[in-house]
Amino acid sequence: MNQLPYDRTSKKSIEEYALKLKGKNFKYVLDNDPNITDEDRAILYEYFNNSKNKGGLGNLIEKHYFFYDNNSNPEADFNEAGVELKVTPYIRTNYHSFKAKERLVLTIINYFEDYKQNFEESHVYKKCALMLLIYYLHNPTQARIEYVMNYIKLFEFPENDLEIIKKDYEIIINKIKSGKAHEISEGDTNYLGACTKGASADSVRKQPFSNKVAKQRAFCLKQSYMTYILNNYLANNDTFEPVIKDSKILKKHTLEEYVLSKLSKYYGKTTTELIKELNLTTNENAKSFTYDLAKSMLEVLNDKIEEFEKANIKIKAIRLTKNGFPKEAMSFPAFRYTQIINETWENSSLYETFSTTKYLFIIYQYNEDNSLIFKKAMFWNVPGADLSGEIKDTWEETVRRIKNNEYNNLPKSSETSILHVRPHGQNSKDTYPTPDGKQAVKKCFWFNKEYIKRQIESEN
Numbered sequence: 001m002n003q004l005p006y007d008r009t010s011k012k013s014i015e016e017y018a019l020k021l022k023g024k025n026f027k028y029v030l031d032n033d034p035n036i037t038d039e040d041r042a043i044l045y046e047y048f049n050n051s052k053n054k055g056g057l058g059n060l061i062e063k064h065y066f067f068y069d070n071n072s073n074p075e076a077d078f079n080e081a082g083v084e085l086k087v088t089p090y091i092r093t094n095y096h097s098f099k100a101k102e103r104l105v106l107t108i109i110n111y112f113e114d115y116k117q118n119f120e121e122s123h124v125y126k127k128c129a130l131m132l133l134i135y136y137l138h139n140p141t142q143a144r145i146e147y148v149m150n151y152i153k154l155f156e157f158p159e160n161d162l163e164i165i166k167k168d169y170e171i172i173i174n175k176i177k178s179g180k181a182h183e184i185s186e187g188d189t190n191y192l193g194a195c196t197k198g199a200s201a202d203s204v205r206k207q208p209f210s211n212k213v214a215k216q217r218a219f220c221l222k223q224s225y226m227t228y229i230l231n232n233y234l235a236n237n238d239t240f241e242p243v244i245k246d247s248k249i250l251k252k253h254t255l256e257e258y259v260l261s262k263l264s265k266y267y268g269k270t271t272t273e274l275i276k277e278l279n280l281t282t283n284e285n286a287k288s289f290t291y292d293l294a295k296s297m298l299e300v301l302n303d304k305i306e307e308f309e310k311a312n313i314k315i316k317a318i319r320l321t322k323n324g325f326p327k328e329a330m331s332f333p334a335f336r337y338t339q340i341i342n343e344t345w346e347n348s349s350l351y352e353t354f355s356t357t358k359y360l361f362i363i364y365q366y367n368e369d370n371s372l373i374f375k376k377a378m379f380w381n382v383p384g385a386d387l388s389g390e391i392k393d394t395w396e397e398t399v400r401r402i403k404n405n406e407y408n409n410l411p412k413s414s415e416t417s418i419l420h421v422r423p424h425g426q427n428s429k430d431t432y433p434t435p436d437g438k439q440a441v442k443k444c445f446w447f448n449k450e451y452i453k454r455q456i457e458s459e460n
Helices: 011-021 026-031 038-049 056-064 123-128 159-177 223-234 255-264 271-277 289-297 306-311 349-356 384-403 449-459
Strands: 084-092 098-100 104-108 131-137 148-155 192-196 204-207 210-215 217-221 313-320 358-366 372-380 419-423 431-433 439-441 443-447
Touching: 011 131, 011 148, 026 038, 026 056, 038 056, 056 084, 084 123, 084 223, 098 223, 104 123, 123 217, 131 223, 148 223, 159 192, 159 306, 223 306, 255 289, 255 372, 271 289, 271 372, 289 313, 289 358, 306 313, 313 372, 349 384, 372 449, 384 419, 384 443, 443 449
Parallel strands: 084 131, 313 358
Antiparallel strands: 084 098, 104 217, 131 148, 192 217, 204 210, 358 372, 419 443, 431 439
């Protein structure tokens, strides 16, 4: 095509041309490409319908709508205008709510080069400073080329988000500089992550400041952040309230520092005193009590805390006995026996949860008169060494025993130092089907009490 139907040097022209795709599917793009024959079109239908062609739909839009060849250039796709094209899927969670189907991969991390650049100079910033986002609805009942593109926007990070992303970049780079590229985890950061990227879980690379090999990783925007963009900036489906109301705060403090400074004002007070001081109407026995209390201390009125939704930060209340030992183990969602046996560790639900989630521990302790005192708060994510070590081993042993129909003999806390499995159902009748066609009580993974105690103490 000699004359492009848009101006590559104009951000406005690129966006206006992209918006013509709204409500259209990928087949429409192929059907309207004047450069391909009917015979070639039939071959392309088959090619792009193959789910094994990773990133294929993005390539389709590049070549058959914007008419430029796919490449691995570190510069932005529309370099003259500084615009990067990103085509990404979302799913419908219910009638009114959407969720990004996956994280948005930006560019492979080069352990030997990236640590030499600050964020503004980095190739990852060139890939995300200004993005043309095209969200399409993933529908497993349809052929891939029938997927419809519904949300399209030229997106630039809000000032607060950009400050947090800069600090995320520094965290990743500092791990590389410290010779700890092998310990990097998505849970280390808030919006910008470092996800594993490679043909298999065995894809590893050398690193400059350690002899240990590290998994190949890519800079990415977390799934939780992509969900926020979709629901808040594009679909206008959700209302969130930020903890940080003034962007100037992030020039001097990290998100974590600011949150902990807000909470620390309440250390040493009983829950009864906090309820009175914060004018809370929530009952102390209510399931949402600890979350409502945390929101009030952070001066957030809305149901959802903006930064926590974007960063996939989960609030977990921990109650310590008088002698400082966790009162109970920490549970996670129940797994399905018939699903977990078909997972690999790297694509398992547990790995996804532990590798991408950051936790805000709100720690309470009983005193001599049995009142519950707010002792302290801390941010924590599962250490990479634990994730790739004993946690992985426990998960694999759990899967092995389920395959052997040992549903009542899954790893106990006495067998492990970090993680164990036990029931998580309402009663003995609350079950899931098993691979051998029977039923077994719902179970989930739990962090051992001793492990929680070690994490709290190591933070000190």
